[in-house]
Amino acid sequence: MLVIVNGKQRETNAAHVEALLDELEYASKHLAVAINYDVVPRARWASAPLKDGDCVEILTPRQGG
Amino acid sequence: MVTFYDTEFSSRLLIGTALYPSPSIMQQAIRASGAQIVTVSVRREMAGGKTGDAFWSLIHEIGATVLPNTAGCKSVREAVTTAQLARELFGTPRIKLEVIADDETLQPDVVGLVEAAAILLKDGFEVFPYCTDDLGVAMKLVEAGCRVVMPWAAPIGSARGIINRNALKLLRQRLPDIALVVDAGLGAPSHAAEALELGYDAVLLNTAVAKAADPVAMANAFRLAVEAGRAGYESGLMDARDFASPSTPVVGTPFWHAVS
Numbered sequence: 136m137l138v139i140v141n142g143k144q145r146e147t148n149a150a151h152v153e154a155l156l157d158e159l160e161y162a163s164k165h166l167a168v169a170i171n172y173d174v175v176p177r178a179r180w181a182s183a184p185l186k187d188g189d190c191v192e193i194l195t196p197r198q199g200g
Numbered sequence: 201m202v203t204f205y206d207t208e209f210s211s212r213l214l215i216g217t218a219l220y221p222s223p224s225i226m227q228q229a230i231r232a233s234g235a236q237i238v239t240v241s242v243r244r245e246m247a248g249g250k251t252g253d254a255f256w257s258l259i260h261e262i263g264a265t266v267l268p269n270t271a272g273c274k275s276v277r278e279a280v281t282t283a284q285l286a287r288e289l290f291g292t293p294r295i296k297l298e299v300i301a302d303d304e305t306l307q308p309d310v311v312g313l314v315e316a317a318a319i320l321l322k323d324g325f326e327v328f329p330y331c332t333d334d335l336g337v338a339m340k341l342v343e344a345g346c347r348v349v350m351p352w353a354a355p356i357g358s359a360r361g362i363i364n365r366n367a368l369k370l371l372r373q374r375l376p377d378i379a380l381v382v383d384a385g386l387g388a389p390s391h392a393a394e395a396l397e398l399g400y401d402a403v404l405l406n407t408a409v410a411k412a413a414d415p416v417a418m419a420n421a422f423r424l425a426v427e428a429g430r431a432g433y434e435s436g437l438m439d440a441r442d443f444a445s446p447s448t449p450v451v452g453t454p455f456w457h458a459v460s
Contacts, residue, residue, distance in 0.1 A: 161245065163249060165253055166289075167285040172278075174288055194242040194289065199268070200216030
């Protein structure tokens with residue numbers, strides 16, 4: 136299926152968020168994830184399902200003013 | 201002491217973590233500023249990247265309270281989700297809420313701001329809204345439940361100082377029980393002192409320190425200016441006058457009225 140990860144289209148077989156993070160080899164410990172503007176808490180990464188067309192944001196702490 | 205949503209802080213300077221020449225200078229500058237609250241953001245992480253972990257460690261070492269922002273958000277939906285992601289990442293209910301209307305001026309979308317603030321306050325957030333100096337908007341934010349309001353002095357990063365002193369004075373007079381923070385547009389320590397002299401509870405700045413030739417020394421200068429401005433306010437400033445009033449006694453002036 137096709138999903139959009141941080142603004143880029145990707146083909147994936149990942150069934151849930153955790154599988155997607157593994158597939159894309161996310162190495163950072165400090166991540167937060169939203170699917171279609173809904174936050175997916177870390178506790179639900181292994182169960183939150185991905186479906187075709189989902190828009191996934193994977194965010195991390197950064198400098199700010 | 202200044203109180204933001206029931207938490208007391210002794211420093212009246214809030215400082216940003218962006219635009220410093222190096223991570224080490226950022227840490228030194230924040231320490232020199234004496235700030236107990238630092239602003240941070242959330243941004244996209246690249247696959248395989250560890251940018252977030254490195255930054256997290258730097259901030260953790262400083263030991264300050266973290267105030268995440270929603271910088272760059274242009275809609276209520278973006279701002280609300282970004283705030284919720286920041287809460288997930290940093291484990292804090294505090295959010296510096298920004299909803300931006302215009303890219304060139306970074307002028308806040310005050311209509312969207314009030315709407316997003318109401319949603320986040322109901323969701324348990326402690327909202328620190330970045331707004332203009334408009335009294336009507338500030339009152340709407342307070343009505344929604346904000347106990348902190350953060351009007352700009354001038355556009356973000358412009359270093360122009362307080363461009364509408366009367367509007368900021370009016371906000372202070374009309375919202376005596378709300379923590380007011382001048383956020384954005386300060387360029388010099390004197391600008392920060394002026395905000396504190398007007399009775400503002402604190403100032404929030406970033407670029408003026410980060411982009412100074414010596415950010416660590418400038419952070420110290422802002423710390424001193426904020427302390428001086430507050431001390432001046434607490435001491436009761438005299439009113440301005442249109443004409444001169446001699447400070448040296450007039451009685452006994454040599455040669456005065458010598459011919460009478």
